[in-house]
Amino acid sequence: MSLGLASNSAMGGLRLSALGTRLVAENLANAETEGFGQRNLVPSSTLVNGHNTPIQRVADPVLLGATRRAESTHIHADVLNTGLAGLEHAFGLPGEADSLNGLVTSLASSLQQAATTPDSTAGLQTVAQDATRLAAKFNRTELQIQSIRQQADDSIAKDVGTLNDALARVAALNKDIQRQMLLGGDPNGLMDERQRVVSGIAQIIPVTEIPRENGRIMLLAANGQVLAENDHAQFGFAPTIGIGATDSLANGALAAVTLDGRALGPDSAITQSGRLGANLELRDTIAPGAQTRLDALAQDLLARFSGPQADTTLSHGEFGLFTLPVATTSPADATGLAGKLSLSTRFDPVTDTGLWRLRTGLNAVAPGPTSDPANLTRMAEALDKSTTLFSGTPAHDLTTHVAAQVSALATARLQAENDLSFAQAHHTALQEDFARSGVDTDTQMQRLLTLERAYAANARVLSAVDGMMRNLLEI
Structure with a gap:
C-alpha cells in the first residue's frame, strides 16, 4: 500500500470514528426520547472517501404498529x-x-x-x-x-x-423527508418527529402505517381509507x-x-x-x-x-x-x-x-x-x-x-x-419490548470503546506515515 493510500485510509477511518462517536453520543442523549430511532453507522467506501455519511435509522415497524394498536x-x-x-x-x-x-x-x-x-x-x-x-x-x-x-x-x-392538525403535519413531513432523501440530506430527525405525530394520532383513532418510496409513509384508517400521504383527509x-x-x-x-x-x-x-x-x-x-x-x-x-x-x-x-x-x-x-x-x-x-x-x-x-x-x-x-x-x-x-x-x-x-x-x-408488555428494541446504553458504551480503539489505531497509522514522509524528505 502506498503512503498516500495509507494516509487517505487512515483519514477516512478517523472521520468514521468521529462520526460514530457523535452518533453514539446522540443515541445516549436520546435514549429516553419518545419517537427517537437509534442511529447506526453503515461503513462504506463512499464514507471512507469522505463523500457520503450513510446513517441508518433503526426502528421495528411491526413492533411499533403493535404498540400503537395496544395503546389505542x-x-x-x-x-x-x-x-x-x-x-x-x-x-x-x-x-x-x-x-x-x-x-x-x-x-x-x-x-x-x-x-x-x-x-x-x-x-x-x-x-x-x-x-x-x-x-x-x-x-x-x-x-x-x-x-x-x-x-x-x-x-x-x-x-x-x-387529528386534522396531526394529519396535515404527517403530509408535510412526508414531503420534507422525501426532499431530504432525494438531496442526500439526513431525514432522520424528521422521521423521529413523524413517528411521534403518528403515535399521537393512534391514541385518538386506530391507524396503520404503510412505508412508501423515498422515506414517505401512507397512513390508513381502520376502514382502509387513506388518511395521509401526499395530502391528508379532513375530519369534521x-x-x-x-x-x-x-x-x-x-x-x-x-x-x-x-x-x-x-x-x-x-x-x-x-x-x-x-x-x-x-x-x-x-x-x-x-x-x-x-x-x-x-x-x-x-x-x-x-x-x-x-x-x-x-x-x-x-x-x-x-x-x-x-x-x-x-x-x-x-x-x-x-x-x-x-x-x-x-x-x-x-x-x-x-x-x-x-x-x-x-x-x-x-x-x-x-x-x-x-x-x-x-x-x-x-x-x-x-x-x-x-x-x-x-x-x-x-x-x-x-x-x-x-x-x-x-x-x-x-x-x-x-x-x-x-x-x-x-x-x-x-x-405495558409491548412498550417494554419496544423499549428493548431501542437504544441499549450498554451496547452504546461498548461501541464507544471500539470507536476509541479504532481512532487510536488510525492515528498511529497517520503518525507512522508522517514519520516515513519525514525520513524520505531527509534523504
Whole structure:
C-alpha cells in the first residue's frame, strides 16, 4: 500500500470514528426520547472517501404498529372505565347515605315511623325532608350524567382538531423527508418527529402505517381509507354546548363525526378503538342508557305516590307527594323526567306549612284527626308495592328496583375495569419490548470503546506515515 493510500485510509477511518462517536453520543442523549430511532453507522467506501455519511435509522415497524394498536385499545378502555365509574358515582354506591338507594331507604323508614306516630310534627317534617332530598338526588344525578356527556362531546371536538392538525403535519413531513432523501440530506430527525405525530394520532383513532418510496409513509384508517400521504383527509365535528337529557344523535341535537364529509356511524371501524370512539360511545350510548335507567326509576317513584291508591284525596293519575312542572300526569316519554322531579307544592318543608296534608291528604280542605295514620300507611305501602320498571322485567318494590339499576351499572363498570386491566397489561408488555428494541446504553458504551480503539489505531497509522514522509524528505 502506498503512503498516500495509507494516509487517505487512515483519514477516512478517523472521520468514521468521529462520526460514530457523535452518533453514539446522540443515541445516549436520546435514549429516553419518545419517537427517537437509534442511529447506526453503515461503513462504506463512499464514507471512507469522505463523500457520503450513510446513517441508518433503526426502528421495528411491526413492533411499533403493535404498540400503537395496544395503546389505542388501552386508551379506549380507560375512557370507558372512567365514564362508567362517574355514572356509578352519580347514582351513589350501596351503603352511602346520599346514594339513591340510601335516600329511598330513608324515605321508606321515615314514612313507616310517621305512620306509627301520626300526631308527631317532627315525624312529618322528616318525611318532607327525606322526600325533598330524594327529589334533589334525582335532579343532581341527571345533571351529573349530562355533565359526563358534555365532557365527552368537548373531548371529541378537541380530538378532531388535533387529528386534522396531526394529519396535515404527517403530509408535510412526508414531503420534507422525501426532499431530504432525494438531496442526500439526513431525514432522520424528521422521521423521529413523524413517528411521534403518528403515535399521537393512534391514541385518538386506530391507524396503520404503510412505508412508501423515498422515506414517505401512507397512513390508513381502520376502514382502509387513506388518511395521509401526499395530502391528508379532513375530519369534521360541530360541538354542542349545554347537552340536555333529550339531546341525541338520532334527533339531530348532537353532531356526528365526519370524515371527508361522510358521517361515521356507531359501527364504523374507525371508532372501535382509541379515545375518539370511546367518547362517542360514552356520549351516545352508555350515558343515555344510564339516563334511561334513572328516568324509569323517577317515573316509577312518581307513579307510586300518584292517584287514590297512595292518597284517597287524589284523582286517578293525579300527582301526589312528588310532581312535575306544568304536567299534571306522568308523560308517555320519560326522557329527562328525573331532572324535573320535585316535591309537591301543597306543603313546604322549610316553613312547615301544610305538613298536615301528609297525614290527612294533599287535597284535603282541612286537617283531619291527628291520630289517623291511614294516609301515611298507604304512602309507606306504595314504596313496597311491586311494579314493573321495564317491559318484560320482574316486578319489585322501589328499593329493589334502585338496587338492580345500580348493580347493572356496577357490573358494566367492573367489566370495563377488567377490560382496562387486560389492555393495560398488553400495552405495558409491548412498550417494554419496544423499549428493548431501542437504544441499549450498554451496547452504546461498548461501541464507544471500539470507536476509541479504532481512532487510536488510525492515528498511529497517520503518525507512522508522517514519520516515513519525514525520513524520505531527509534523504
